Amino acid sequence: MLRKRLRTILQVLFFSGLGIGLVWWMGKNISEEGWNEIKNAFAHARYWVILPVFITLLLSHYLRAIRWKLLINSMGYHATNFNLFSMVMIGYMSNLAVPRLGEILKCTLLSRYEKIPPEKLVGTIVAERAVDMICLVIVTFITILLQAEVVGSYALALFHMITGSPGENMNTKGLFIFIAAVLIVMVVLYILFKKFRQKNWFLKLKLVLKGVYDGLLSIRNVPRKNLFILHSVLIWILYLLSIQIGFYALKETEGLGITVALSVLSFGSLGMLVPTQGGLGSYQYAVQKTLLLYGIGEALGYAFGWILWIAQMGIVLITGLICFVLLPIVNRNKIVGG
Secondary structure (H helix, E strand, C coil), X not given: CHHXXXXXXXXXXXXXXXXXXXXXXXXXXXXXXXXXXXXXXXXCCCHHHHHHHHHHHHHHHHHHHXXXXXXXXXXXXXXXXXXXXXXXXXXXXXXXXXXXXXXXXXXXXXXXXXXXXXXXXXXXXXXXXXXXXXXXHHHHXXXXXXXXXXXXXXXXXXXXXXXXXXXXXXXXXXXXXXXXXXXXXXXXXXXXXXXXXXXXXXXXXXXXXXXXXXXXXXXXXXXXXXXXXXXXXXXXXXXXXXXXXXXXXXXXXXXXXXHHHHHHHHHHHHHHCCCCHHHCCHHHHHHHHHHHCCCCCHHHHHHHHHHHHHHHHHHHHHHHHHHHHHHHHHXXXXXXXX
């Protein structure tokens, strides 16, 4: 138990340090004049804009819970809308402490209250993440297609940074090493399978993997696929709308249009993939560099990135805490009877 707590503490410190380090690195490059701009932006920001942003994001999180319900129902299980929405918000809130902890907690809590095998829930979460990644790729592609002259070079540079490719030509040696590594892993896994397939721990692992596989197949088995697709589209439209509304928080960004919001959504979401608390540091950096392409200075872009991030994390903390408190109260009969 002590070792587990120590590991959790170290994870929190590491990811917090990473996020704070990114924030410090961004801040040290801002001049004194830039800091004055930031202070002025925060002093004159229209904070009432946060309310409609809250409502928009809250609706997107609710639709995410309903979409998750479609996957769970396709496997023959059922869960209440409140429990699913609570799991979504508690999961997001937990990720602010330790990235990816929320996925584990969602499975554990929902399994407790709704009697659904946790390995099945893991599969549905993996399926959801796969769908979200596809949506992000589509949104990014649309962004580049509509604004190639503005964001094309930035997207290419970002791609090279992520893949580690210094230029346009593919590194043949690196590709060969990757293929060889994949083949070696496959051979090792086959040998381990033959050797340990009758062991208890292997049978348990096989059960978990089967649950994940069933969860992935749940997308194919969703009875109302059109509804699932519609929810996925609406979730990302609401994300886009929250950014467009957010532009009105600052006088300097209020005139930015929907195409700029699309760019912020695309590259800001990529920043969220960095495993810090809610994309701390990386999200602000991505938003800052994106707005720079549209003539918004680094200082104002930095300020706007923080306003968006605070709005997003604020709703996660507030709603997550409320759901965490209400969850055992709403489900007290299930606990007593379960």
